[in-house]
Amino acid sequence: MERAGSSTSRPVMLAIAGDSAAGKTTLTKGLVDALGADRITSLCVDDYHCYDRQERKGLPFTALHPDCNYVQIMEQHLQLLATGQPVLKPVYDHDTGQLTRPELVEPTEFVIVEGLLPLHTRLAQACFDITVYLDPPEHIRREWKVKRDTTKRGYTPEQVLAELDKREPESEEFIRPQRSAADIVVRFGPIEARQDPPDTPLSAELTLRPTVRHPDLTGVFRESDRRAMHLKLKRDEDGRPVEGLHVHGYVPREESRLLEKAIWAELDTESELPSTLGHIGEDTRSEPLAITQLLLLYHMLDSVR
Template sequence: MAAFAAHTSAASSHYLPPGTAILLRSRRRAFPTRVSCSAAAAGDKTVVIGVAADSGCGKSTFMRRLTSVLGGGAEPPRGGNPESNTLVGDTATVVCLDDYHSLDRAARKARGLTALDPRANDFDLMYEQVRAIKDGRAVDKPVYNHVTGLLDPPERVAPPRILLLEGLHPMYDERVRGLLDFSIYLDISDEVKFAWKIQRDLAERGHSLQSIKAIIEARKPDFDAYIDPQKQYADAVIEVLPTQLIPGDDDGKVPRVRLIMKEGVKHFAPVYLFDEGSTISWIPCGRKLSCSYPGIKFAYGFGAYFGHEVSVLEMDGRFDKLDELIYVETHLSNLSTKFYGEVAQQMLTHADLPGSNNGTGLFQTIVGLKIRELCEQIVAERDAMTADAVKV
């Protein structure tokens, strides 16, 4: 696997007292709208989670599942820019990193750049603002308008308990990557990505098959150069591949999904099937799990991923009845659930979301539960450190 040299530009050095609301440098001079969100308690640092993927690879769906697990769904901020990409929940705020585009759509076109190209993004500002939020300071975050392709006036974002950074580049810049408490990469194979884009763009956006192919081919060099290499830095990767249950099938309707979990990550214990550290192949179809053609197959094992030891949980196929999922749940360990059947409950709650009948929805839900526990442990650890410091 090719080595990846991360973009590292010089960081701006701005000293600002902790707990201060600030206006970091912005490209726009209009007064910012205010994003109302559940702020972190005074003195607490925000937990920062990064989610990277190409466009059309399920980031928005994952955000809905993740914010639900973290304590209430996230919605656009009330009273702000109707084209805002930010989502605000009870405990988490979702920031779309498209907001850090440094060029609008027309400027990118004039320069022959895609949004994936680092030259079309402001990593200095991204780093400054993520660092400020993590340290408990409000920022005036830029807004990229996906409808008009223009750079809109900024919106003020207060530090939440959990900040979710989703987009093309959360792990690209070394400085931003160093601020993440946990990172996930959604890795969709070319065959499945192509099938998904066709299904979405033909049905929802009225694109022709030829135009879809042209867009994919135009973006691929930049994706390969700047987006895909980020997965080597991820603590967990959700990989979606063509099924192996149907020979020659690559339409993406029956995916094979792998949850690749890095070993040794603080506050994160990989999920396992039956027996930790073993190699397992399991076909659960039978009396307790309904399976129509082509069936379901699970696997669990371990190996290496970009030089890191990993555990891998795999599901190939799709569920017929989500209410039977609890049978599978009882055979998985280290799920970080708070009660019996919580995975099944979450899946049923979001049964209308794409991927809810296969491994994409299952593993996104499981990762969400793991992130919830990780955030709770980080906060508890920080509280304990603060208490110890007070005693001294």
């Protein structure tokens, strides 16, 4: 099957999996804004919930459980999208907690699928060209979820924390195992060995597994200050050697910007470096997020060269 774009019909498929409030939507939005909605189709597999928020209150499991999701329909739709075919996707409204009218999704050159369970089954995993798992430290994810759900979804902090505790067994059983299926594991958090002030921007550590071909950053490291980013060999959770890419949040933006330009130049593209990368909301920018998004764009664009 040929790829979407010129004489092709199969899109590049990217999965972004992770627990609730791990940063999946923020990461995805930056990628879509960078290339444009005319080139990237994005969807959230949380739309495949079987029950609305009110109905789930009487169930013995939460939205994280596969039995609370139409997993087989999700698999069918992923297969169709991966072969360039449209799907009529269900819609779950996170703001109201209700299931609403389904929508037609037509794949473009790239398809980004984010959510709780995009890598839950082997069949789903096989639909993707690139797979990512977001793995922030648990205390940071809990802070993010409390902030999001109290400001955007009308919950109290006590309600959010109680729901997190209720979900924990299912996070352990169904969400975190997807980490082992990812080509790239991204962890936004502080650098443990440094005693940075509390307001220091979070850094990012990317575990780069040899399941896909990663960009050769040798030339980039020669041109940039290694304070902004460094690469080292480490052991994965199963003991196998992998590369660990560390992007430092404490580095001034000027240095990170030079690094971003060097990475973008490696793609040998005529377009300008996207200015939309790294944005968290309207007023905050994260350089490690920008570089993470840039590396994912590298993977996506390199797949169609």
